[in-house]
Amino acid sequence: MTRPDDPRPRKGSLTLSGHRTSVTLEPEFWEVLREMARARGASLNALAAGIDAARPPEQGLASALRVAALRWVRQGAGPEPRPGPGPG
Template sequence: MAGRDGTNERPVLICRNVTVSGRRTSLRMEPLLWDSLKEICEREDMTLNQLCTAIDQRRGGANLTASIRIVIVQYFRAAAGSTGMEEIGPEGSRVFQKAMDEVLPRFPA
């Protein structure tokens, strides 16, 4: 993959440890995606571990990192379409649940 300067450098990936469903695991994603997860956590009043666990419980056999990326995109699409990205009140929002319902089927835990 060619970078902006025409070199074959790969995009920078940041590796972070999270606890998902009670077990520690590593996720590698681009900085923008980590920033997006942080914003979702703040808007939804969730910790990173809680958010990743919620996604993990719904992803079935899909890759966790890929599922997180899809939820991030769908979250902001849902937020832009339903609330105009306005601030979320103290009770949280339904944006995260809507995003999850639209992209990840429900699987038994």
């Protein structure tokens, strides 16, 4: 069983345009994506489908999801940052 504080990436299933797909992301990214979906009044699948549709073909889905989550947090729309280890 995975501990809640386990930083290892986790696989999640999404339905995009009627097709099931799996994406592996770190728990923090899943958390931010769920918060983004809640803030927009959308499901996680709908949020991911929008990100998928807007990504350039050379960018992978997992990368596009991470970048979208990072941009959302940087814009100040995301949850309050939690204390964590500093750089290096």
